[in-house]
Amino acid sequence: xxxxxxxxxxxxxxxxxxxxxxxxxxxxxxxxxxxxxxxxxxxxxxxxxxxxxxxxxxxxxxxxxxxxxxxxxxxxxxxxxxxxxxxxxxxxxxxxxxxxxxxxxxxxxxxxxx
Amino acid sequence: xxxxxxxxxxxxxxxxxxxxxxxxxxxxxxxxxxxxxxxxxxxxxxxxxxxxxxxxxxxxxxxxxxxxxxxxxxxxxxxxxxxxxxxxxxxxxxxxxxxxxxxxxxxxxxxxxxxxxxxxxxxxxxxxxxxxxxxxxxxxxxxxxxxxxxxxxxxxxxxxxxxxxxxxxxxxxxxxxxxxxxxxxxxxxxxxxxxxxxxxxxxxxxxxxxxxxxxxxxxxxxxxxxxxxxxxxxxxxxxxxxxxxxx
Amino acid sequence: xxxxxxxxxxxxxxxxxxxxxxxxxxxxxxxxxxxxxxxxxxxxxxxxxxxxxxxxxxxxxxxxxxxxxxxxxxxxxxxxxxxxxxxxxxxxxxxxxxxxxxxxxxxxxxxxxxxxxxxxxxxxxxxxxxxxxxxxxxxxxxxxxxxxxxxxxxxxxxxxxxxxxxxxxxxxxxxxxxxxxxxxxxxxxxxxxxxxxxxxxxxxxxxxxxxxxxxxxxxxxxxxxxxxxxxxxxxxxxxxxxxxxxxxxxxxxxxxxxxxxxxxxxxxxxxxxxxxxxxxxxxxxxxxxxxxxxxxxxxxxxxxxxxxxxxxxxxxxxxxxxxxxxxxxxxxxxxxxxxxxxxxxxxxxxxxxxxxxxxxxxxxxxxxxxxxxxxxxxxxxxxxxxxxxxxxxxxxxxxxxxxxxxxxxxxxxxxxxxxxxxxxxxxxxxxxxxxxxxxxxxxxxxxxxxxxxxxxxxxxxxxxxxxxxxxxxxxxxxxxxxxxxxxxxxxxxxxxxxxxxxxxxxxxxxxxxxxxxxxxxxxxxxxxxxxxxxxxxxxxxxxxxxxxxxxxxxxxxxxxxxxxxxxxxxxxxxxxxxxxxxxxxxxxxxxxxxxxxxxxxxx
Numbered sequence: 001x002x003x004x005x006x007x008x009x010x011x012x013x014x015x016x017x018x019x020x021x022x023x024x025x026x027x028x029x030x031x032x033x034x035x036x037x038x039x040x041x042x043x044x045x046x047x048x049x050x051x052x053x054x055x056x057x058x059x060x061x062x063x064x065x066x067x068x069x070x071x072x073x074x075x076x077x078x079x080x081x082x083x084x085x086x087x088x089x090x091x092x093x094x095x096x097x098x099x100x101x102x103x104x105x106x107x108x109x110x111x112x113x114x
Numbered sequence: 115x116x117x118x119x120x121x122x123x124x125x126x127x128x129x130x131x132x133x134x135x136x137x138x139x140x141x142x143x144x145x146x147x148x149x150x151x152x153x154x155x156x157x158x159x160x161x162x163x164x165x166x167x168x169x170x171x172x173x174x175x176x177x178x179x180x181x182x183x184x185x186x187x188x189x190x191x192x193x194x195x196x197x198x199x200x201x202x203x204x205x206x207x208x209x210x211x212x213x214x215x216x217x218x219x220x221x222x223x224x225x226x227x228x229x230x231x232x233x234x235x236x237x238x239x240x241x242x243x244x245x246x247x248x249x250x251x252x253x254x255x256x257x258x259x260x261x262x263x264x265x266x267x268x269x270x271x272x273x274x275x276x277x278x279x280x281x282x283x284x285x286x287x288x289x290x291x292x293x294x295x296x297x298x299x300x301x302x303x304x305x306x307x308x309x310x311x312x313x314x315x316x317x318x319x320x321x322x323x324x325x326x327x328x329x330x331x332x333x334x335x336x337x338x339x340x341x342x343x344x345x346x347x348x349x350x351x352x353x354x355x356x357x358x359x360x361x
Numbered sequence: 362x363x364x365x366x367x368x369x370x371x372x373x374x375x376x377x378x379x380x381x382x383x384x385x386x387x388x389x390x391x392x393x394x395x396x397x398x399x400x401x402x403x404x405x406x407x408x409x410x411x412x413x414x415x416x417x418x419x420x421x422x423x424x425x426x427x428x429x430x431x432x433x434x435x436x437x438x439x440x441x442x443x444x445x446x447x448x449x450x451x452x453x454x455x456x457x458x459x460x461x462x463x464x465x466x467x468x469x470x471x472x473x474x475x476x477x478x479x480x481x482x483x484x485x486x487x488x489x490x491x492x493x494x495x496x497x498x499x500x501x502x503x504x505x506x507x508x509x510x511x512x513x514x515x516x517x518x519x520x521x522x523x524x525x526x527x528x529x530x531x532x533x534x535x536x537x538x539x540x541x542x543x544x545x546x547x548x549x550x551x552x553x554x555x556x557x558x559x560x561x562x563x564x565x566x567x568x569x570x571x572x573x574x575x576x577x578x579x580x581x582x583x584x585x586x587x588x589x590x591x592x593x594x595x596x597x598x599x600x601x602x603x604x605x606x607x608x609x610x611x612x613x614x615x616x617x618x619x620x621x622x623x624x625x626x627x628x629x630x631x632x633x634x635x636x637x638x639x640x641x642x643x644x645x646x647x648x649x650x651x652x653x654x655x656x657x658x659x660x661x662x663x664x665x666x667x668x669x670x671x672x673x674x675x676x677x678x679x680x681x682x683x684x685x686x687x688x689x690x691x692x693x694x695x696x697x698x699x700x701x702x703x704x705x706x707x708x709x710x711x712x713x714x715x716x717x718x719x720x721x722x723x724x725x726x727x728x729x730x731x732x733x734x735x736x737x738x739x740x741x742x743x744x745x746x747x748x749x750x751x752x753x754x755x756x757x758x759x760x761x762x763x764x765x766x767x768x769x770x771x772x773x774x775x776x777x778x779x780x781x782x783x784x785x786x787x788x789x790x791x792x793x794x795x796x797x798x799x800x801x802x803x804x805x806x807x808x809x810x811x812x813x814x815x816x817x818x819x820x821x822x823x824x825x826x827x828x829x830x831x832x833x834x835x836x837x838x839x840x841x842x843x844x845x846x847x848x849x850x851x852x853x854x855x856x857x858x859x860x861x862x863x864x865x866x867x868x869x870x871x872x873x874x875x876x877x878x879x880x881x882x883x884x885x886x887x888x889x890x891x892x893x894x895x896x897x898x899x900x901x902x903x904x905x906x907x908x909x910x911x912x913x914x915x916x917x918x919x920x921x922x923x924x925x926x927x928x929x930x931x932x933x934x935x936x937x938x939x940x941x942x943x944x945x946x947x948x949x950x951x952x953x954x955x956x957x958x959x960x961x962x963x964x
Contacts, residue, residue: 002144002145002146002147003139003140003142003144003145004145005145006139006140006142006145007136007139009139010132010135010136010139013135013536013540014128014131014132014135017124017128017131017533017942017946018124018128020529020533020938020939020942021120021121021124021939021942021943021946022121022939023939026525029529029938033529033532033533036533036536037536039536040536040539040540040543043139043540043543044543044546046145047142047143047148047543047546047547048148048150048153049145049146049148050146050147050148051146051147055246056153056157056168056169056170057167057168057169057170057244057245057246058160058161058167058168058169058316059167059168059244059245059317063157063158063161063162067153067157067169068153069148069150069152069153069154070153070156070157070160070169070170070172070173071152071153071156071173071178071546071552072153072543072546073170073173074170074173074174074178074181075494075546077170077174077250078174078181078182078185078494078498079539081185081188081189081250081336082185082188082498082501082505082535084189084192084340085188085189085191085192085193085501085505086192086505086508086528086532088192088193088195088196088343089192089195089196089199089505089508089509089528090525090528090529091347092195092196092199092200092346093199093512093521093524093525093528094525095199095200095350096199096200096512096521097521097522097525100521106937106938106939107937107939109522110522110935110936110937115932115933115935115937115940120939120940120943121943123943123944123946123947124942124943124946124947126947126950127943127944127945127946127947127948127949127950127951128946128950129950130947130949130950130951130953130954131946131949131950131953133954134573134576134577134949134950134953134954134957135540135573135577137569137570137572137573137957138540138544138569138570138572138573138574138577139544139570139573140569141548141568141569141570142544142547142548142570143547143548148547148550149550150546150547150549150550150551151432151550151551152432152434152546152550152551152552153550155432155434156434159434176423177423177425177434177435178423178435178436178494178495179422179423180422180423180436180495181436181494181495181498183373184483184486184495184498184499184501184502185498187373187377187479187483187502188498188501188502188505190377190380190479191476191479191502191505191506191509192505192509194380194472194475194476194509195476195505195508195509195512197472198469198472198509198513199509199512201469282380283381286377286378286380286381287377287381289377290374290377290378290380290381293370293373293374293377294374296366296370297366297367297370297371297374299424300363300366300367300370304424305421305422305423305424305425305426306363306366306370306420306422306423307422307423308423308424309423309424
């Protein structure tokens with residue numbers, strides 16, 4: 001099927017969302033957020049693929065050769081760095097919540113309400 | 115809100131979002147038949163215009179170098195954040211803790227592996243415009259070299275190589291250096307972050323122009339950022355195991 | 362136009378330098394450097410504002426300026442008047458926030474200054490950008506900086522919970538935006554806003570992909586704009602972030618989301634989706650109305666001062682969206698004027714809250730009963746800010762309200778002024794009530810309708826002077842009032858909005874290097890109807906606020922009924938991230954689904 005990779009990206013995104021909503025552990029939740037992020041990588045890279053295209057590095061191939069899209073790869077690279085940054089931050093926050101509350105369950109630590 | 119209510123709300127939303135997304139992606143060009151002009155134009159221009167063989171690195175550091183600058187700053191903000199948050203928790207200096215690996219074989223192999231990885235990292239960064247690689251990839255490999263030291267050697271050895279007091283300035287230097295290079299180009303009469311040095315010959319190590327400098331700057335920023343994050347988490351880990359955390 | 366990149370790059374470089382050297386330098390150096398570079402950006406942004414009155418300034422990074430008509434391979438910025446004005450507003454608030462934090466004595470203060478500057482510079486970059494992925498990068502930069510600033514000085518769980526909920530919600534919003542960007546790239550192969558818009562219009566297809574991209578990007582930015590049901594993170598984040606950070610959150614960060622929705626619609630989608638303006642308008646109006654009403658109602662039920670102000674921001678964000686949703690330049694100009702007045706007034710209120718926290722260690726309205734009598738300058742600032750938000754005739758948010766009300770009435774939406782009045786009265790009355798209780802010691806020391814909440818831990822730092830903090834709050838409040846009094850604001854804002862909504866000229870300037878046609882000359886007159894509404898909101902806010910102080914004396918059945926009505930609302934704002942994300946998904950499904958269905962070719 002010609003849209004299967006895109007559907008895969010959508011599926012992974014939805015699975016990540018399910019994980020977030022049903023999570024009982026902040027660290028598990030952070031990993032689910034990065035799963036949602038992975039879905040966007042797959043979508044971007046799948047969009048840029050060209051059949052019979054090779055890596056866009058012209059070190060040993062002529063410039064006329066068909067290559068996959070280099071721009072989406074650059075976008076994905078940026079996206080990965082953003083994901084790292086957010087995950088690192090969320091994990092640090094989760095650690096501190098555990099320090100303060102002794103629990104990582106979102107339901108138990110909810111102090112701000114109303 | 116009870117769990118059942120939440121799941122009901124979520125499930126109904128999920129069905130709708132799934133429909134929306136599927137409808138969206140099913141109208142994309144079929145997989146493998148992407149025809150967008152941006153990538154083609156860049157792939158055609160990258161060698162004649164910029165004498166770079168790696169189109170991805172060219173896009174990252176030259177054509178869309180401004181985005182990469184923003185991204186370095188994101189990493190910078192996050193690494194500073196982790197340092198800020200985790201440092202508040204520790205009440206003692208952890209540099210005196212001894213957490214050693216006893217096996218000499220492991221330490222030896224680990225040291226060798228770390229050295230090889232370190233050299234590999236530098237090679238990946240330096241050849242960014244010629245082969246797959248570049249500042250990011252090399253920076254990550256570099257921080258992996260440091261992580262190897264922790265894993266196979268002892269905590270104090272890691273600290274000697276990549277402690278926070280070393281990683282933090284390196285990282286700020288990398289991120290700040292990127293912005294500075296952009297302003298320098300501006301001061302020299304070029305556009306912000308314009309590639310103003312000679313481009314060299316495609317395929318040679320000395321290609322890339324000023325984007326090569328930016329490449330190294332981002333390698334510094336990434337390795338510094340990751341090393342800082344690792345350092346903070348490792349100190350946290352060690353301190354918890356030795357009961358040094360909490361009030 | 363070399364000053365364009367300097368507006369954003371200079372603060373970013375300074376922030377990196379402060380982070381690099383701040384550990385070894387005295388604090389005052391970090392503070393001074395921050396203020397100096399923010400002042401520079403402020404000056405440059407003013408110059409940009411002046412120069413964009415008749416022009417659209419483009420800047421291409423990396424020297425990649427395309428020849429006229431050829432493909433844009435680099436990242437381009439397109440500075441129009443509304444963008445420059447917004448950037449100026451950001452730098453003003455950043456300056457005030459930095460001045461307010463002057464000489465805070467904590468050890469890591471230099472990192473706070475650096476991150477605050479990064480936050481402000483990122484927002485300025487976002488509104489000046491003309492490239493969709495570049496906007497995304499700055500969006501993430503400002504978000505990450507915001508997450509950190511919220512968790513700053515976290516000694517107890519509640520700031521962390523606020524920061525965590527904030528981070529997860531906004532990150533999911535960013536994913537939605539990124540998915541939309543990917544879809545647009547897949548269809549058009551371009552990342553420049555003008556180029557995407559032009560390509561979509563030329564292709565003319567409004568199928569599932571364009572519909573989904575529009576829905577996803579809009580919903581992603583609606584999360585940032587804290588509109589219902591994507592708004593849950595805002596109250597938590599505001600309750601725990603330090604006061605100067607809240608100034609920026611309520612003053613410009615939420616508004617960045619509103620700006621983004623407008624920018625993306627007008628430059629990218631208006632060409633291909635322009636024939637569906639009516640259903641799009643209805644959907645967005647619906648979102649705005651629900652948000653405005655909910656914000657006003659929830660504000661009245663808060664005793665945590667910063668949460669109260671946060672819900673007031675949500676109510677006003679709903680009003681902003683109503684203005685944007687009308688999809689005309691007049692209403693958009695009104696929103697711009699409204700945002701400026703609101704930013705200053707709300708900023709002043711948050712700073713007063715910060716002063717109370719520093720002086721008394723409390724932000725709970727009931728526990729602070731009467732304590733504010735020792736702070737007369739704060740009291741004046743508080744009530745001046747409340748007055749500005751109450752939209753009295755010719756002051757404060759009046760200009761914005763009047764423009765939106767007049768436009769809506771002309772278009773036949775007679776109920777818009779009613780909704781705006783309700784939102785204003787509801788949220789401002791809560792502020793008046795809190796002010797009366799805290800600063801005048803009026804009313805009963807108890808209130809049956811207020812939620813029971815924990816107080817914020819006092820910041821463990823010494824401050825240079827309460828006097829300086831209060832003075833800044835007063836200056837902001839007076840600025841907020843004065844914005845309404847400036848008669849030229851309405852005409853300038855509407856003219857700027859005309860340029861903003863002119864997609865064809867935007868593309869012509871950016872891609873073909875043509876000159877911008879002058880906007881049609883605007884003359885705006887205050888109508889009797891708008892003055893009448895202004896009197897209603899002024900009197901209403903004061904009366905309801907004064908009456909609310911005595912809610913303890915309301916008849917029992919009334920309070921029980923109100924309490925029962927409020928209970929499910931309070932239950933829904935549970936503080937649990939799982940709940941928030943569930944609502945976010947439902948919201949994307951419904952709002953996104955409605956938007957997509959409205960523009961889909963198939964139906």
